Amino acid sequence: MEKLLLYVQVHQLSEQGFKVAKIAKKLGISRNTVYKFLKMSFEEASDWANSLNQRRKKLDPYRDQMISWLKEHPDLSSAQIEDWLKEKHPGLTIGGSTIRLFVKDLREIYHISKEIHARSHEAVDELPMGYQVQVDWGEITLKNVLNKEVKLYFITFVLSHSRYKYVEWLGRPFTTKDTIRCHENAFAYFGGMPEELVYDQDHLITVSENAGDVILTGEFQAYKEQRKFRLHLCRKADPQSKGKIENVVKYVKYNFAKNRVFTNIDTWNEKGIAWLERTGNYNVHNTTKKRPAEVHALEKQHLKPVSPLLSIESDNSSSITRTVCPDNVIKYKSNRYSVPLGTYRRNGDNKVFIELKESELIIKKQSQGEVLARHILSTGKGELIKNRQHARDRSKGIQAYKETIIRQFNDGDQAALFIQELSKRYPRYVRDQLQIVQYALHHFRQEMEQALTICIKDQLWSANDLRDVSQHLARQKETKVVQASCQTQGSQNDRVARTRQVAATVREMDDYIQILGGMGQ
Known part of the structure; x- marks a missing residue:
């Protein structure tokens, strides 16, 4: 029908x-x-x-x-x-x-249309077995059982030859230590380690990259040296060099994760592994026309065996570099730790070194240099751990501002009393109140002394009141000047009018002829 x-x-x-x-x-x-x-x-x-x-x-x-x-x-x-x-x-x-x-x-x-997004890719040569693994991170926002949005983060690995994949999820952003742990889990899942690992220029593993000179984070550098694998960083905006892992990230998002309902991270990871075995590594790959699981059975023999890594959590990372942010803090394990004001330089070298000693975080300008800051390590996430000595002493600036304003009044005692009351009534807005007083002094200086006396007498303890009173006095003065000017102008006009009322004497024509010497005779 x-x-x-x-x-x-x-x-x-x-x-x-x-x-x-x-x-x-x-x-x-x-x-x-x-x-x-x-x-x-x-x-x-x-x-x-x-x-x-x-x-x-x-x-x-x-x-x-x-x-x-x-x-x-x-x-x-x-x-x-x-x-x-x-x-x-x-x-x-x-x-x-x-x-x-x-x-x-x-x-x-049922007229259910689907929007298709096409993207161009360039074919690349196939790599030999056991040669390369590509790694990348991703994130997605989903609904949980309470119909609330949750953000999940994942890391994916893919063997470039067989397209055999591994994925692991977290309910928070990854740290470098999380990344290292996931590497170990991926090697265990693959049954060995490749010769080369390919990454984006991610902050979890790199500090900087300049024309091929790569500086890794201290933790990941120690891990790389211990595992002895070759690392390759992709150039920016170069998807061809890591197209396989980009496809895997998209595959994980849109085939496994999208439109599923999130319960908890452990169950989610179990479902992810089940999906890999059922679909991700079992279905025939569109490019190779083979099942990744079947090809991996052969490629596994070409991977380097991996012994248990006993020192993942060790102190190989005792000297780790971090970058000072413009607000003079460094970030470590999802928290922010303060450094002395002025440590950050706009065009300077903002790299510092951190050391961990039991529960203490030590921040140094140089690896063996003087200590910039010491903090107790926080066990929370998203916190700001701040040493008050690192902040600007704002009270000194406010006090100097007050003294500057008081000196501009002739009656210093009255001015000091008024400023003191302002500070009591507006503790959070003292600077704003002082700026209004300064504005009034600049524009209505002649009236400010009288306005100050009126405000104290009537108990008007606000910079806005002081400004308004001084402005009113200035307008009154202007009005008196205008009235006086009008009165003066009126007197001058009266004198002119009286002068105009004096009529000239009119003579007869015979008189003018006689004066001219009888020209009319």
Whole structure:
């Protein structure tokens, strides 16, 4: 019935003048499906739909479950659905292509589209057995059983030849010690160690890299020397050199982790290993066309045997470098520890050395140099451990500011009393209050003495009140000046008016002729 309804919709849109591409987009189906429906008569479509209803498919018993997954998570891939089915139904044996076609039909029938992101890759030569492992970190945000978001972190390893993978999860960011422990677990899982390990330029293992000169963290340098493997750091923005592990990170995120519900980290890691054995290392690899687990059985013989590492937790890292942050702290094991103010230099060398002695963290400028700071190691996470002697003595600056302002008044006693009251009433905003007083002194200096007297008399203990009173006094003075100017102008205008009222004497024409000497005779 659903297919028949879709057939009718295709023909209706075609009769309305829609082109094939528009019909496919509007109904969320492929253009090939549109062409197929347009070539069929109604009777043919009806017979075809009935035959589909009568024919049972191997995945029909799981149809409703798959539809609910797709509706809840439209971005599910057919590979992830295959893994979920095998997890829920361990006895199910079915090919990946069958599931892909079934999922494709479900998406078309129920109009559940999927957004596809394509990325270009360049093919690289295959490496010999036991030669290389690529390593990378990832993170993902999921929902837990309480429907709250949680952020999980993971590290992945992949043998470059067989594509045999290992993954381990944490509920917090990794430390260098976590990274070393996971390396040991990965070597145990692989059954040996390769000749070379490939990494990004991650802060967990490197301090800096300059034109090939690599400086490792103290802990990882000690571990590398003990295990004696070759280390290769990828250039920035160079995915081709570590494309295998990037694909694994994406695979772990979108085939295993995405849309799962998180319970606790131990159960999550158990499910991750089960997924590796069931899907991650068992399914045929798209490039090699072989199962990683089967190829690993051969590659394992080419790996170097690994003896138990007894000194992972030892003090090989007694001298570790850290970088001083702009706020004059260093970071160690997810906490921040202060150093004296001014240790950080904007364009200088901000590297310091730290040593661990029992429960104490010692910070030095040089490995054997003077001690910059000592702190008791914190057992928590995300804490700021600060020595008060490392901070700026802000009280000295405030006191000097107060004295500077008091000296600008003629009556120092009154000014001192007012500033003292400000400090009592606004302990958290003393600097802001003093800045307002300074502003008023700059703009209304002549009125400030009188304004100060008024404020103390009326008990107005606020810099804003002092400023407003001084501003009011200044405006009053301006008003008086304007009025006086107007009065003066009025007196001048009266004198001019009186002068204009004096009329000139008008003479007869005969008088002017007589004065000119009888010219009119």
